[in-house]
Amino acid sequence: MHSQVVIIGAGPAGCSTSLFLSKHKIPHLILEQSIFPRDKICGDALSGKVVEVLKKYDENLIHQMTHDPTHFLGSWGVKFVAPNGKALDIPFKQNTGQEPHAPGFICRRMHFDHFMVQQLDTRYAQLITGAEVISMGKADNINSVTYTNQGVVQTTSFDIIVGCDGDRSIVEKTFVNRSLEPDHYCAGIRAYYKNVTELHPQNFIELHFLDELLPGYLWIFPLGDGTCNVGAGMLSSSVSKNKVNLREQMLKAIAENPNLKKRFANAQLEGKINGWGLPLGSKKRSISGHHYILTGDAASLIDPFTGEGIGNALYSGFFAAQAIQKAIEHKNFSAPFLALHYDNPVYERLWSELKLSHSLQKLSKYNRLFNFVVNRAHKSTTLRNTISSMFEDMDLRAQFRNPVFWWKMMIGK
Secondary structure, eight states, rough: OOEEEEEEOSSSSHHHHHHHHHHHHHHHHEEEESSSSOOOOOEEEEEEHHHHHHHHOTTTHHHHTTOOTTEEEOEEEEEETTTTEEEEESOSSSSSSGOSSSSSEOHHHHHHHHHHHHHHTTTTTTEEEEEEEEEEEEEEEEEEEEEETTTTEHHHHHEEEEEEEOOOOOOHHHTTEEEOOOOGEEEEEEEEEEOOOOOOOOOOOEEEEEEEOOOOEEEEOTTTSSEEEEEEEEEHHHHHHHTHHHHHHHHHHHHHOOTTTTTTTTTTEEEEEEEEEESSSSSSSOOOTEEEOGGGGTTTTTTTTTTHHHHHHHHHHHHHHHHHHHHHTTTTTOOHIIIIIIIIHHHHHHHHHHHHHHHHHHHHHHHHHHHHHHHHHHHHHHHHHHHHHHTTTTHHHHHOOHHHHHHHHHTTT
C-alpha cells in the first residue's frame, strides 16, 4: 500500500491536519490507536485560538458548540488567585455584550475529540481506529509505517508522515528522539469533582497560584454537566528539586486552603486522579525534517504559563496541511523545504506568545511579585483593563517584558 500522507493520531492536531488537507483535496490515511469516544487527560479548556482555527475551517462548528452548552460551556474570562489569596477577575474581552458567542469554551476531551473526529471528510480522510503502530522508518530508500488493523499487520509507504501522537510521540522518537528536558516539561494531574461551590456566573476559569506549587498552579475549570475539572501543574525540574508530590499537594490545598476548603466541603471526586506530562513550547526546536512533520504536543507547543495546548495543536495542524500541499505541489519533502513552509509559519504565529509565557512562568515563582501585581490591579481600573486587553493584543501583552511597565506599576501609574 502507498499513502501520500500518513497522520499518526486523531486528536486535535491530527484532526486539524486532516480537515485542512481535505480542504486542499489531498487524500490521506490516519492511524489512531484508540476507539472513539475515548478519554484524554487534559485541562479541557478551549482557548480563543481554538475558535480562530475552527472558524478558518467552518464557522458553523462554533455555532454547533454554542448551541450545546451541556458539552461546550462558554467561558468569558479567567480568575487569577495570588499566593496571598486575593483574586482578580479578568474578562477575555472588553465588550462582552457585543460578542455573538463566548471567546472560549470548556469541554471534556472525551467529547471534544469525538466531535472533531466526526467532522473528518471521508472523501479524503481514511481513519483507522484501534491501529497500533509497530514500526516506521526507511528501507531501500522507501519510507514506511507498519501497524495492526483489526489484528492484521499491514505496511504502508508514504511521502510524508505527520506526528500528531502527543507526548512521547513515536514519530518524534523515530526521526528525532530528543531527551526529556525537565526545564521545558511540566508534570500535571487532573481530576473531576462535582458539587464545587462559588463558581463564577460567567464560567471564568480559575488559576490558583499557591506558594507550594510555584512555578505552577492549581486550576478549577467548570463544565457544562455541573462538574469541574480540577488539577495542578508544576515544572518538572521544580517537582524533582523540591520533591513535590502533586497529588498530595492538591488534596492538601483542597482540604486546608482558606479559599478552597469551604468550596470543596461537599465536593465529591469522580473517578481517579490521573497524571500526564506536558512538553512545553518554552524552547525553539526543529519541528519537521526529511519526510516528516511534528504537530501539537509531539512538537512541544504547550503554553509554558497557562498549560494550554489544544489551540496550538489546531494551529500547527493548519500550518502542517499548508506545508504538505506545497510539498506535494513542488514534489519536495526535504528538511529545508518543510522548515521553510512549516516551522517558520508556526513560530511566526506562536513564538512571541510562547516566549512571553515563558517569561511569565519564570516570574510566577516570585510570590511577592505576584501578590504585588494583583494588589495593584485591584486598585487600578486602568491596569485591570490593560491586563484584559492583553488576551487580545500581543503588542500590549509584550509590555510584561518591558521594565518601564513594571516601573509605572510600582509608582502607581
